[in-house]
Amino acid sequence: MRTYTVAILGATGAVGTRLMEQLEQSTIPVSSVKLLASKGSAGKTLTFKEEDVVIEEATPEAFDGVDIVLASAGGSVSKRLLPEAVKRGAVCIDNTSAFRMEPDVPLVVPEVNPEQLRHHHGIIANPNCSTIQMVVALKPLAERFGLNQVIVSTYQAASGAGQSALNEFFEQSQAYLDNRRMEANILPTKGDKKHYPLAFNLLPQIDVFEDDGYTHEEWKMIHETKKIMRNDMNDSKLKVTATCVRVPVPISHGESVYVELNNKNATVADVFNALGTGEGIILEDDPSHQVYPQPLNAEGKRDTFVGRIRADKENPGAFNLWVVSDNLLKGAAWNTVEIAERLVAGDLVHVK
Amino acid sequence: MRTYTVAILGATGAVGTRLMEQLEQSTIPVSSVKLLASKGSAGKTLTFKEEDVVIEEATPEAFDGVDIVLASAGGSVSKRLLPEAVKRGAVCIDNTSAFRMEPDVPLVVPEVNPEQLRHHHGIIANPNCSTIQMVVALKPLAERFGLNQVIVSTYQAASGAGQSALNEFFEQSQAYLDNRRMEANILPTKGDKKHYPLAFNLLPQIDVFEDDGYTHEEWKMIHETKKIMRNDMNDSKLKVTATCVRVPVPISHGESVYVELNNKNATVADVFNALGTGEGIILEDDPSHQVYPQPLNAEGKRDTFVGRIRADKENPGAFNLWVVSDNLLKGAAWNTVEIAERLVAGDLVHVK
Missing domain, CATH: 3.40.50.720 (NAD(P)-binding Rossmann-like Domain)
Structure with a gap:
């Protein structure tokens, strides 16, 4: 061997x-x-x-x-x-x-x-971490129904910016609870000029800005997803847009994914079944028992957790998903x- | 008088x-x-x-x-x-x-x-708080360009669940930092059976679940927005879908809003100008100086802050916005x- x-x-x-x-x-x-x-x-x-x-x-x-x-x-x-x-x-x-x-x-x-x-x-x-967990969730849908458009809003953990950003975030959190001034020297992104506290806040900037107003993280999600899904899933016209937000969570990204399928007749049961058999996916979707993906539960696991699967009743073939995965592991x-x-x-x- | x-x-x-x-x-x-x-x-x-x-x-x-x-x-x-x-x-x-x-x-x-x-x-x-700040941002767009579809993902603060939820969230935050067990007795929603920690986590449940898998909070955003915008803005066919997520922030909701206008020729400059003259709106959108709405900055203010305005280049007339407001004040x-x-x-x- x-x-x-x-x-x-x-x-x-x-x-x-x-x-x-x-x-x-x-x-x-x-x-x-x-x-x-x-x-x-x-x-x-x-x-x-x-x-x-x-x-x-x-x-x-x-x-x-x-x-x-x-x-x-x-x-x-x-x-x-x-x-x-x-x-x-x-x-x-x-x-x-x-x-x-x-x-x-x-x-x-x-x-x-x-x-x-x-x-x-x-x-x-x-x-990129935020791309990986999304395409894991999209794969079974692309395969069975084809993808027309993806609109994603991310809820990204502090650790995505590295260990020093994570340490800074914890220090800020304690400072806030102690009613002390929060120090910010790293987040939202080391490579940019201004720094803001992430603790108890939301920072709608991950990586630096492009000329068109999108951040480089959003650019990555758009173009990496296309490179992966267009080439390989035969969705040559797949449209993708993204809004990336850093949230005060240490580990595991959340993503609110709106997906329009090519097959407009797909039902929520079809989507549920497709995701349920998807490789690397664990379905956590049982509203009657309040079961849905949460970052604290995903931490340390290799899987991508998918839940909150809902049909957009006004747009046939369109669905809302909630996707969570450990950004340091699967990501x-x-x-x-x-x-x-x-x-x-x-x-x-x-x-x- | x-x-x-x-x-x-x-x-x-x-x-x-x-x-x-x-x-x-x-x-x-x-x-x-x-x-x-x-x-x-x-x-x-x-x-x-x-x-x-x-x-x-x-x-x-x-x-x-x-x-x-x-x-x-x-x-x-x-x-x-x-x-x-x-x-x-x-x-x-x-x-x-x-x-x-x-x-x-x-x-x-x-x-x-x-x-x-x-x-x-x-x-x-x-x-509802999350509806109010969104319709403030949508109003100038509805008036000038008409609205076809709105897809929103929310980042909602703990205080939206009341003072006791806010207190619980702060106690959880300190427990986590002290490496103690977090107690959860209120969030995600008092009226439901199970309770989960919000601190350093994301809870994709606000209010109880409806039969179709949407939460009642999502239902409110969909139907209240239609009642307000359809009747009054003449957008009789406006489509709305929502994903509502509670985030570990004390005050001020964030919203990632994707809006498709009826006027497919509207440019990002048109949208910028419309929002800039909108009543109750303060534009915070200057990527070159890292200016964008943040909950910590919105707290205690009456306005709705709008930024991160971007055109979806693959879908003419569609735009991404980031909207933040104090959920206890304007909300x-x-x-x-x-x-x-x-x-x-x-x-x-x-x-x-």
Whole structure:
């Protein structure tokens, strides 16, 4: 049996910690693990499967002998280092946005478009967290009924902005309850000028603004969803629009998804049945027992939870859904490791 | 100049406290104020314009001599007592849902359909908080471009469920930060069986469930919006659908509103201009300076804040908006007192 040397690029962040966990629990036969980070973190020690692993500086040469790279150290790091890793024969699964929209880079959610994995040239991109859980929910609907339009409003957790944003959010929460001034230095987005408190507030800005007034997060949801669903689900005219809002929740994104199907005769029972058999989906939809997806319940789980399924009675073939998933697991670390598992199972860990 | 005896029914709640404040600051020439509550609260003292007022028990006879009633003590109390008040010559503005959908009861937001005030028969209904701020934002668009469809996802504050829910939410927040178990006895809705923590969570249930899977809050947004906009804005076919979510925010609701206009040629600049001149609206929309509506900034203000105005480039005439307002002021106490001000200004404080 082939075994694999796996490198984790950016192992110390909110996603990185979970990449380690998910890799420990995975079916991948790991012969050795390499932890790569910036010079500042090199020399520190982390534990993988109860063994100490010393963090090395992420240089091009550090990828010598590596089979699989799981990358989550920021877009600029991926851009600089992943081509070097590929040159050395490694297959890279990138959790940043660096390569997602490159035409020859597969953008993969294993439950949705696993066939794209066969076409990789060394780099496979992991979609944005808010995109992943939405396309998992859309897949069974696309397959059975076709998709015409998707209108999504997100309720995104603080951890999506990283561990430091999550820490800041908790500090703000305690300050508010103590009637002290809330400090804001990171959220809504590190890369922008002004910072606002998220605790007990709503911030309708995730990532920076584009010229058309959409944020880059909204842009990602629109264009990544199209890349995934249009190519693979044959919904070549799928329309998508998005409003992304950061909410005072630590982990797990919520999404209010309005979907117009091509099949205008689909009933709410049809949609319920389709979602109920969807891969990676757990239905939580029982109004009479107040059962519906909640972030606190989704935290730590790999699934995408779907509920509040309702027909828009005035628009045949249109439905409202409520979708929740752990943004650090299915939205990031688990989707990345799941891609690696599929590559291993399909004997696809080699650069063509 | 005519002066008015004003009774407040339910003065001790989250809305009641603000009804007192808004009435104190209003232009209404109040000769005397009567505070009415259940037997349990009778005898307690509250302050109105620096004078002590003893709370009386709310009985039919307590409305003798009252000109205006501001009611916010729950639907069943309104149902029982407001007809008695009307019988005694009082004009009642009801903040509960008791009479909203009665065909002969005007459902009024002064910025939207003030002309309906002329047709009252003693009772005027204040719409649901989440409806009010949305129709304020929709009004200038309906007037200039006509409305075809509205798809709204709400981000509603804990205080919408009352003062006790707000207290519970703060206690949960501190418990979570202290790593203690969160107690839930009120939210998502007092009237239902199960209770879940709101702190650091999202609850996609506001009010009880209807048979079709929508919550009663969603039903209210759909049907109240139609009653207000269809009758008055001539949008007789306006379609509305809603997903209502309680978020861990104390005060001020957020709403992600997707609106399809009848005029498919309207540009984002047209929509921007229309909203900028809308009554009761403050535009907060400057992405280059990260200006957009936030609940923490809206708290304590009477206006409805609108921002994040974006065209859906794939659907001509369709736009995304982000709308925030203080649910206890414009969503309740201020809209109620504003109706009373308009009645006084129009000499409409008499029962036909």
